[in-house]
Amino acid sequence: MTSSVTTNEDPGEEFHARVFLARVVEPGDEVAGRWIRELGAAEVVRRLRDGGPQLVGVTDRRWAGLRARAGLVEPGRDLAVARDAGVRFVCPGDAEWPAQLDDLGDARPTGLWVRGLPSLRQWALTSVAVVGARACTEYGAHMAATLAAGLAELGWVVVSGGAYGVDGAAHRGALGAGGATAAVLACGVDRPYPRGHTELISRIAEQGLVVGELPPGEHPTPSRFILRNRVIAALTRGTVVVEAAHRSGSLVTARAAQKLGRHTMGVPGPATSSLSAGVHELLRGEAVLVTDAAEVVELVGDMGELAPDRRGPVLPRDLLAPAARRVLAALPGNRAAPPQEIARGAQTTQDDVIARLYELRALGYVERHSDGWKLTRQAMISVRAGRGRR
Structure with a gap:
């Protein structure tokens, strides 16, 4: 099975079924994920499109809503729009599919739309998420950019959400160091969001990867941002939270990483800063305090990749x-x-x-x-x- 939308070879019924379901089913829908696991994507599409027996786990009203959405889907059109935008669809079973996403179980993505030349699977093997507050302080932006640049210089891929604040600083830090970075969006990858980051996301697509579950043209919603975070957590070897208030969405990413058994790290800030309160809460739990890229790599890297000893000046x-x-x-x-x-x-x-x-x-x-x-x-x-x- 191939994930390329530019090939003349037919990738198969299951591939097209997953393209179809990517527009019908919302990200992270575990009920639909169970249908796909038990019946296969092609059979689920037949039930939705052709009026087969109603699948278990949903009300009559929701089933009717899913069938109504299914009646408007044209997977061939989505693939054509993606092809014109330089986007490919990658799904389970493809050579490019990152196997660590399977840790999400029935909540794993139906597939991912990928914009950019590098292999998603290869990049995910040595990737670290750097996330944090949108309305970050100068300290937060500085730490995110410095941390990302250091990780890039050590050969790691920096993954974030493309948002304002810490996300943008992390992407820029990696790009500024000539390194690799990937943005996981909560919308169609052909429509950069936020609008103010159109130039940044376009640059990421040229030098790295832009990834998302939603098909071309889809817009973000609050729930899609939250569900997007599980993909960031599962895709990477560990998550670093730079700044986060108690109700920050980046804490959702960190907790998803903990649930998946990934490394969770936090960069401390001033004890008086509300934007560091969420990070400090993580650090009081199972998260590990880190201050630079070497300390991150000591956790997520291979055995022997140790951070240098921290000592004061020799007197x-x-x-x-x-x-x-x-x-x-x-x-x-x-x-x-x-x-x-x-x-x-x-x-x-x-x-x-x-x-x-x-x-x-x-x-x-x-x-x-x-x-x-x-x-x-x-x-x-x-x-x-x-x-x-x-």
């Missing part, structure tokens, strides 16, 4: 032997002290302290004052810095 005192550091730390900061007092603080012998003090004097850390020892100005700065990092 000169860090290069001292542990015994010398203990002696240095035992000296008072504002006066000279005799060796026996320093020995008690360092929990060692007086002879060991005297030996270490002469080492430290050679390095410029201490100076002798009559019968005692005192920190030099350089050492006082170093010791204070070291204590501040504890």
